[in-house]
Amino acid sequence: MKKTFKKMLALALILNIGSYSIVRANDQYEIHEAIIESFILSVDNGVADVHFVKELYDVKGNLSFVLFTTDNNTNYAVMTIDGMAISEVSEGNIYNLCNVDEVQYYLGPHSFLTQSEYNEFLVSTYEDSESENELATLVDATDAILNVVTSAISSYITIPTGDPITVKPITGSETGISYNNSVIQSFKSEYWENSKANFGDLISNFDGVCGSIASSMLLTYFNEEIISIFDSDYSYSSSKYPHQIMQKVVPLIDGIKSGATIGEVKSGIKEFLYVYSDYSNDLYVKDTTNRSTVVKELNAKRPIVIYVADGGSANPYGLHYVLGFSYVGNTSEQWFHVADNWKNLAWVNNLWAHAFVYFS
Numbered sequence: 001m002k003k004t005f006k007k008m009l010a011l012a013l014i015l016n017i018g019s020y021s022i023v024r025a026n027d028q029y030e031i032h033e034a035i036i037e038s039f040i041l042s043v044d045n046g047v048a049d050v051h052f053v054k055e056l057y058d059v060k061g062n063l064s065f066v067l068f069t070t071d072n073n074t075n076y077a078v079m080t081i082d083g084m085a086i087s088e089v090s091e092g093n094i095y096n097l098c099n100v101d102e103v104q105y106y107l108g109p110h111s112f113l114t115q116s117e118y119n120e121f122l123v124s125t126y127e128d129s130e131s132e133n134e135l136a137t138l139v140d141a142t143d144a145i146l147n148v149v150t151s152a153i154s155s156y157i158t159i160p161t162g163d164p165i166t167v168k169p170i171t172g173s174e175t176g177i178s179y180n181n182s183v184i185q186s187f188k189s190e191y192w193e194n195s196k197a198n199f200g201d202l203i204s205n206f207d208g209v210c211g212s213i214a215s216s217m218l219l220t221y222f223n224e225e226i227i228s229i230f231d232s233d234y235s236y237s238s239s240k241y242p243h244q245i246m247q248k249v250v251p252l253i254d255g256i257k258s259g260a261t262i263g264e265v266k267s268g269i270k271e272f273l274y275v276y277s278d279y280s281n282d283l284y285v286k287d288t289t290n291r292s293t294v295v296k297e298l299n300a301k302r303p304i305v306i307y308v309a310d311g312g313s314a315n316p317y318g319l320h321y322v323l324g325f326s327y328v329g330n331t332s333e334q335w336f337h338v339a340d341n342w343k344n345l346a347w348v349n350n351l352w353a354h355a356f357v358y359f360s
Helices: 026-044 115-125 129-146 182-186 196-202 210-226 241-253 262-276 291-299
Strands: 050-057 063-070 075-080 086-091 103-108 111-114 285-288 304-308 320-330 333-339 345-349 353-359
Touching: 026 050, 026 063, 026 075, 050 075, 063 103, 086 103, 103 115, 103 129, 111 115, 115 129, 182 210, 196 241, 210 241, 210 262, 210 304, 210 320, 210 353, 241 262, 262 285, 262 304, 262 353, 291 304, 291 320, 291 333, 291 353, 320 345
Parallel strands: 050 103
Antiparallel strands: 050 063, 063 075, 075 086, 103 111, 285 353, 304 320, 304 353, 320 333, 333 345
16 A cells, blocks of 8 residues: 655644444445445455444544455455545454454554553653654644545546646736746656556556656756756656656655555655755745645746646546646636646646645
8 A cells, every 4th residue: 555654743632532432333334335445446456345343543532534344354444534535455354463342543554552552652652752753753644644635545537537728718917937948848748648658667557647747747847947956867858757757756656556645745755855855955845725825936936736626527637636837817716827747738727726735
């Protein structure tokens, strides 16, 4: 499974709850089961029969996760209680991993605790800084998985669901990076296209790697136009370049299966800077839903990764990541000009954009 737990945040308050768990009727989680079954089929080409087991508390003591077993207990899965994200799908019998009847807490991959084990874990955090940092990491990781817009393994479309808008949809001056910028123009190349032919060798069960492509475009623009942050054997205009940088980016963002959350896009870019750049401590990678922040970045001619997830049928991309480089209009009607990794420099309505990742 993809990595999901990476970030760190201080814990302000720990809630300790009673030593009991809630086990609800299985039919309340039929949709969850169907999602997990569909996921297993899409990534492993296998049929799963998923069964609800119990609800679990997170590291802060909130009832946040649901445990399921699959295929006669040969696999297990953990999903957020709202059904928006799968946290873990793992091989192995959950009953061999832990005392299922007693576990109350889920702290991350393969980490299930009873009430007494959870209490001991909390006590240990006050004894040394390493344990305190571990707790902080778990808190931030839990927040990340609970706050995703859609499942980390949602089926990311491999073709647009409608016709991309390639003509400026409203009048007004375009602000940001010029459409004619040579790096931006290079993103129309067939070698940047979100296709199995280009990037299928980098990931198993290819279902699109738009998050990695948009992130690679962001890194490329900064490297060429703002600050040299990494070395490359090829020019950005070379047909070999997109695959070269994607070889480095895909493992950090998409992992081994297609699909990435906005948090994984941000953390993957951070990891790239840490591994491949001398500027890992000088460039800050942030995510936001604040449009004024996005406009400020584009005004400064700094591109942004846009997660397109809203807008219903008007949105031709469905769930998709693009690179925004300019905009037109204001808050009453605003459009972002984007490289859509389908060989287009197209337009995305502000209302379709759900979240953004940017350098500052």
